[in-house]
Each structure stands twice: as C-alpha cells, then as structure tokens.
Amino acid sequence: MARYAMVIDLDRCTGCRACMEACKVENNTPQAHFWMYVFRFEEGEYPNTRVWFMPRPCMHCDNAPCIKVCPVGARYKRPDGLVATDFDRCIGCRYCEVACPYGVNYFNWKKPERNHYIDWTDREAGAVLDPVTNGAVPPYKNPDLEKPYGPERRRIAGGGHLKGVIEKCTFCVHRVERGQQPACVANCPLYALHFGDLDDPGSRVSQLLRRRPHFRLLEEAGTQPRVYYLGGKPPGEESRQIEAVRARV
C-alpha cells in the first residue's frame, strides 16, 4: 500500500498558476473554487524587496481536523493517505471548513451546473455545441469524476457535483488510481510539483526529502501534512499577499 505525499519546490515555482487552471479543468470545479491555490508574496521595502510564490493544495493531513469534526463520516482518510470526501454522504454542515487551518474546503452555494463561468443554456450556441458536447456542462466535463473509487467504492473524485456539499482537493484520486500524477503535478511547466510514494525509497518524493531541507505549513498545529516544501521558507508576518484571486465563497 502506497503512502502518498506531495513535494513542492519553491526554488522552481514561478507563480504562473497553471496548476490552479489544470486542477480546475481536470476536476470541473465551479467558479471561485480553487482547490490548488498559488500565493504570490512580496516582502520587504523598496529596494530590498523580495517576491516569491507558494502553491498550496489540500495538505491531506495524517492528523486531519476535518475528519474528526465530520458528523457523518463523509470525510475520511484512505490507507494510501489521501483525505477524501464522499459527496453522496456530505450533508453540507461546513464543520470541516471551520476546522481546517489551511482553508482548503469549498462549499457549493450554487447549483454547479449554473456556476461554470458561462450560461451554457444559450440556445443559439447550444444548437451547435450540444451535439458536440452531448449537453455536458461545462463542455469539458470530465466523465471520470462521477465514478466510485477505491476498494471502498465511494464517489470522491472531482468537483461541481451537488449544491450544498463541500468539495476539496482530492490529490486527483481518479488519476492516481490509474497510475497517473495529479493534474497540477503533471502540468507544472517548471516541474516544481512532485507526487509519489514515501514508502518507496526510490521515488522522486523520497529522494527529494532525503536530499534537501524541507518544511511543512503550520507544523505547530500538529496536523501532520502530507505536503512538504523544499527551498524558500514558510510565509510569515512579513509576507504580504499580492495579486490575490478573489474567491467568492
């Protein structure tokens, strides 16, 4: 059984946010939901200014607060380490959203099919698009996301499923189970993101963690994240966010 983790190399990240878009298209998250988010930071005063960037997915914590507070067992930890959300079971109480110190939970306030950027019900366009897309909303809807995954056979992949439930980064469970990398990792133009099995000493993530100093976010919170950062440093009080993406959650 694998023990998955993600390693993020801050010395390589250019803050392009391609990972945010790759996640979004792969997982069909609705407007304002950014499971992968990239912070753009500025520190210091002119001319001693510093600019750096930090991608932040769900931490898939080993000691996850979100799992403890879920009243219905919708949020659970898989043996491979992924923290999953069964969207059939979720009742939308949002306790996980409150409990998570990383702020990675997103609540579907709207019907997702009406929250995908464009009014896809436009009739004139629909006449042409529907035969091509089979009426899928959004047109790039990923058919892998409706299926159940894992030996537990739960529906835990992708976003934009139901109004009134919470969704978050799944480490692209639907891809991982096929032997692929999460979409953000696979797409990163600078190869700043890595994903793999910590129990395999030859895996990229194991090698990187052996060779380079690393840290995790909010170590003091005791959440035991499965996301490790190489290079750079944790953001502190001196780090100001610039160019924030406004999530209308």
Next chain:
Amino acid sequence: MKISRRTFVKGAAAAGGAAVAGRVIPRGLETLVAAQRTTAPAVTEEWVPTTCWIGKQDCGMLARRINGRVVKLEGHPGNPLNRGTLCPKGVAQIIAVYDPHRVKAPLIRTNEKGIPGRWRQATWDEALDLVARRIREVRAKDPKLLVWQKGRSKGKAFYDEAFVKASGATKLHHGAFCSDAGYRACEYTVGMSGVLHPDFRHTRYLLAWGWNATNAGGNQLCWITWPQQLVAARERGLKVVVIDPRLRGAGPFADEWLPIRPGTDLALALALCHELIRQGTVDRDYLARYTNAPYLVAEDGFFLRVNGKEQVWDATQGTARPVDAPGVTPALEGAFTVGGRNVRTAFQVFREHVAQYTPEWAAEVCGVPAEAIRRVARELGEEARIGSSTVIDGVTLPYRPVAIMAYHVSQQELGFQAVRAMLMVMMLLGAVGAVGGQRVDVGGWSVHENFEKLDQIEIKDPPYNIYLKDSKYFPINSNNSAVVARVMLNPDKYGVKDRPEVLIVHMSNPLVAFASQPDLIESYKKFKFVAVIDPWLSETADYFADVVLPAATIEKYEGPSKASDQYVDGVALRLPAMKPLFQSRGDIDIYLDLCEKAGILYGKGGYLDHLNQALKLKAPYLLPLDRKPTVRSIFDRWARSEGISEGVAYFEKHGVKVKGPIPPEKAYGYATHPPFGGVRHRLYGEALLRYRQEMRQRGAAPLYWQDYTPLPTWRRPTMEESPARYDLYLISYKMIEFKQSRSSFIPLLAELAPKQRLDINPQAARQRGIRNGEEVWVESHNALTGETRRVRVPVHYTEAIRPDTVGLPHHYGLWSHPGVREQGPTANALYFTGEGYVANTADQSFHVKVRVYKGEER
C-alpha cells in the same frame, strides 16, 4: 430509482435516529448503489496531438477526446518547447474553444463604422465574394493600396508569404510593438536576427535586462521554454542580476536587483562598456579578428579606405594595411597618421567615446548606485573567463559564460542604440557566439540578409510608401502600424501620395494591442473597406470591420511551427481535434477560397505557386497550379518534401517531429565555417553615420537623425521634456494569465485577474494621498505636442517598483465580448506614437511621463 444520500435520508426517519450517525447504514447503501452501477457505457478515449492556439509559439498539446468530445488539453511530452506542460493560458483555452460567443457565421456590417457594430449573418459565399470583389478592385488600381495586417501569424508560409506575394499587398506586422528595435540592432551589429538570450546550459552569470521571466517570453520564444532553462541553470548555480524598474517579472530568481530608471538602459550599458575597458577585461583577440574594432577611422568619422578597402594598422610592420592582407597583425588601439590623415582605430574611438560614461555619471542618470555598476562590471569581467576555452561535442570553443537576456526592453525611444550598447558589452567580453555566452537567434548562427541590407540602405526621394520605407525619416525601418496611422492622417507631411484603401486584419486586434489607440482609431476611419479574420468579434472588428470571417481556433490544420528550444530542433503541426465549431473555418481554408474568388489562386505568380516556394515543396510533391487542394493535402506534400515518408499522417499520430540536437557548428558563432559566417561584427556603425548625414542633407529634422550615430551615444529621452508635474514614468508589462489583447475575456483566465490595476510604490502613493485599491486618474503628456490623455484605474501597492515609476499591464481595455465587464483601460490609451515616442528605427516606445491624481483636478 437512483438512491442518493438525499433520498435515503428522506426515507430514513423510520429507521431511527441512531442509525443516521452510524457506520452501519453506509454498507447497505453502498451495496444498493454499487448494484445500480454494474453496467458502464462503452467509452472511446483518444489522445489527438495538436498545438496551442492561444500563445506565441504553438506549444505541443494532446487533446483528450472521449466519445468524440474534447475534455482537456494537456502538454505534449515530445515537444521540445514545452515538454509535456502548458502555461495557464494553454490549460484554459478549452473554455475558449467552446465559447458560445465566438463568431458563429460570417458577419456583414449594417451600421456606420467607428462605433460598436451591428451585423447581419451571411453565408461564406456571400462574405467571401464581397471581400474578393474589394480585393480585385483595389488590386486593379494598385496592389499596394491593399494592406494586410497580421498580429500573430500561425502559418507564415500561407499568410505572410504566399498571400502577401500573390496579392502584392503592403504587409504590416506587430514587430514595432514587440522587439524589432532589438532585431535591427543585432542584425546590423552581428548579422543575427533576434535580440539577446544566453546559452543557458553553460551560462554562469546572467543580466536579466528587462526580462519578465515569470510572465513573458524573453528572446524570440514564448513562456515555458525560457523559464524551464532558467530554473535548470539556477540549480547549476547561475547568478542572475535583474536590471528592471520593476522586480515582479524576475520573481524569486533575482540574486541582485538594479532598479533602473525607465529609458536609461543605454546609459547603463555604456557605463558597463566604460568599466570593462577601464578594468582591462576585454577580449582583444575576438575584437581584433572578428569585429571592425581595428579598422582605421578618419577624422570625418568614416573608415579610411585605400582602393576601396578598409585599413588596419599592422602593429608588426608599423604601417597601415588592408584589413584582409595576408599575415596582418592589426593594432586594437592607437592614433596614427596615414597619408597625412589623422586616423584612430575604431576601438580607440570607442574607448575615448565611453570615457565620459563613468559609473558615477550613470548613477545620476539611471538611479542605480555607482558601486553596484562597478561591482557588476567586475563580476562580468571575472565570470567571462576571457581567454579560456572548453570542449562541446568534440569541438574546442571559447568559453565565456556571461550573457544578457533582453527582448521587449528594446521598444523605447533609444532602444536601437541601447541594444547595440548591450551587445557591445558582450562583444567586449568576447562572449558573442561563445560557449555559455551571448546568443541572438534560437535557430542557430546563420547570417541574416539584413546584415548587408541595413548597411546599404539607399534613402529615396518621396513619394514614400505608407510605412515610410527607405525614407529620410526612418532609413532603418521596422514598419510600425502606429506610424502608418499617423501617416494616414497626414500623408502630405511625410511625402506619401496614396492612402491605402482596403485592409485585411488577421489574428490581430490593433485597436487595443497597438499603441497608440487614439491614432489608430482615427486612421482606421480612412480605410474604405476592412475585413477581419478572427474567431471572436475583436474590438477592432467591432468598430471597423465591414466583414468578419470567423476563423477556427484549434479545430484546423495549420503550421508548420518551429519547435526548437535552441538545443533541440523540431517541427510541429496544428491538427484538428474536432470539426470547426459553429460555421468557423480554418484560416488556410479561408485564404484558399478568398484567393480563388479574387482571381489570384491559380497559375504562375498565384497563391499556390508562392506556396510551393514558401513551404519549400519539392518534386514530385509540388502543388499543381490549376486546382484547389485540401488543406490536409498541402501538409501531406510538405511533410513528404521534408523527407517524412508517412506524410501528414506522421504528425496526425505524433504531433511533432524532433529533428535532433542542434550541433555546435550550427549553434555557436565561433564554430560555424567560417566563424560567425565570415562577417566582421560592427562595433563601429559607419553606415549609421552615413544615414545621419544624408538625412540631414535631405532636410529631415534632428529628431529623426539624432540617434543615427556610429557609436551609441547617450541623450535624455524626449519624454523628459514634459513639464515637471508629470513626475512619474509609465511602463507596461505582460501577465502570464493573458496573451496580447485576445484573451482577457476568457472566463477561466479573467477569474484570476479580472481587472486592470496600476502598480505603484506605496511611498509614492502615500505622498499623493492615495490608498491601496483606490481609483485614480493616470494622465500622460506628449512632450512635443503638449497633448494629454488620461484613464481611470485602481492602484495596486507594491514595493517591487521604483517610487518614480508606475506600471500598467497590457491585455485589458476590451469591451466587445459579453463576458467582459468594465475590466479597465488599455495602457495603449496613454502611450503616444510618432516623433519623440518612436525609436530612430520607427519602433514604438512604451515609455511616457505621467502624473497620477485622485478626483477631478487637472
């Protein structure tokens, strides 16, 4: 009935409350749910290779197609440009492909121009007939009155070459808004067509000069390719010095930031030249053997010529000899007397010329500490390792691991000379064409025809053409569409007789993308007929198109596109992953039909004939000139001509053909046979002096000839003559989220950065009583005409910019797409063009003095 959580809970009340929280129920539910999902529908999954449509360099993509529906675009792992990855635009373009607001059918305008358009849909036949008729009419008068304006050409052979040649149209491009001042400088100086980039695999010290590494391209290539090489080089210990008024572009990759005053890059480069000479870190061998540095210059500033031959001072023989005399040992420095004339070597002239450009002097001009300039010069001198060599693929070559990355920084008033001076820094170090050193053309070291052409320009008498080619105004001329706009509004002033009548705009949105917007809008009113080829109703089309022809995006064959990252060469094609949506058509299809209807498709000199040449088709695959081919068959002939026996089917399967590593003989100037293509690099620009004198003689104003100097010479940019209250410099920049002015309506991208903003240093903002996020007026001033322009925009505090500088990104200022809601103005509404705001090569300047204020005070 499908049992969901909700339906179960509705029915569970009877089962008892205790069961709700428990784990007992799920097992039963799962069994029921699992039972419902035993039969899965058959799924066909295909991965279709294609190339990105949205950006500059056609990164390789794979389209994931499930049951005929494209669900995602991913990077093609085999393409050297992007190696399996995509930038945010590439990832997001899928929503643009399916955009219901694409132009769905050819549109014909029903109202007047200069205001938002009202349209009626037409058939392709009607629309193409209309455009073809106008082409025929204007060609019968004079083909030059037909103007073809491109933005991004995704198929040079088909559009820029075959169509332009077959129609005889006047071709306008985007280079003057891009980096062409740099191209002209490098073409003239070393014969390479490009600006400046490093041999990344071996560079150890890089001057990132105005390079927006985290958001934009760099020399010639687009994003992804350069940052990949930068980051790999950093892991090998590359040191990066950032020279830029703004740090944001360099991100975390700056070891040092020299926050230079906008418009003073020439001064800094001259000071670096000064220091390198003063410290003696100069590659004398390179200068003496491969440049015109040893040529003897007479007092009139021209080379001493004997029997038409340039002369050098033979140090051994103590006499002047022809430069190509056998066994000659030229002196690099010195003043001599030859035949009663006082002469100096060009290098001597240069050395004396830069004596005034001390680091202290530059510190005043550039706002960069003298100590830092001195230190960088020292580091350059050390890191260059002058005299050392190394072996690459068995070839021993000079090793000079220092270089500059520069591209769009060339587009400023002094840009031509600034890039010349930057190149001269690298020439002094002997880094040009060396291992780890300065490169110019990603394609390799082959001498461009402009090396001779730019040296032998004959300035003609008027009448001049619409972009003033070979004129006394811009002898070296990058062809600037904004200058064209000025000329169209006042042709008599420039000695232009005929105003063009018909305009075809292809993949371009000049009204937003080009500076300056007001001039362009006014000039477009003068065109009698405008056809726009575009997948969307661009702002240019909205205001001025008579006909809009909807082009497809990725749903077409197009190319061929170069897939070279400077180390590995390849070629790719765009292939359709789906049929064109709505009634859009591939651009090449459009041109074939248009040419047929305009009577220029067939026969000798027709579109097909020129296409044979442009695509370098070989027998037996040449296109017959008497029948219209399918687009796919053209690419099949091209592929076979390239020696790919499977033809276009190869690309339909693989997407990209990797030709292999570029050998040192092609990549390094020193390794070509003969070295540097056998040309002498022009440290001294004699022709520039000749043009200067002739321009003066013909009565051109100083403004046009003052920067035609044989050696780069500092002067205060014209914008500095604006009144003191215009106390800020406006610069502009690109964002990684968007591409030119054709993307900020795309919802997935717009979500990341929905609004325009003005970058301002908090100190500067507070001095003016402006809070972060507050809306302000930004007002620009034309130092020559006194005209002012202003826009309203919210500010964005950042410590990563000089206090005397504000920055606006491009990409905004759209209004046409329904998805765009008050995103804010384009920077091009503030920039001026023409005198004082273009370079001596007609290249556009993206600098202007502005003031920033709240409220209505003026």
